[in-house]
Amino acid sequence: MPRPVAASGRAEVVMQCALTIDTGSWPGIDGHEGAQRLEENSRSALAGLPGLLAADSRVIAITGASDAAD
Numbered sequence: 001m002p003r004p005v006a007a008s009g010r011a012e013v014v015m016q017c018a019l020t021i022d023t024g025s026w027p028g029i030d031g032h033e034g035a036q037r038l039e040e041n042s043r044s045a046l047a048g049l050p051g052l053l054a055a056d057s058r059v060i061a062i063t064g065a066s067d068a069a070d
Helices: 032-046
Strands: none
Touching: none
């Protein structure tokens, strides 16, 4: 059961998202260093959200993109 969130203060939000990327822009994405670069860039992009105090990002899996996403 989720805990109520106060109107002011802090809350922790856990999100899941799926990204479709151009692999030409991310050489080595299927390796540790490429995945680490994507995590770092994701954190930087999230840092622009108003009121965001901290962000963390972790690559869980990398697979071939589905044509259904087009």
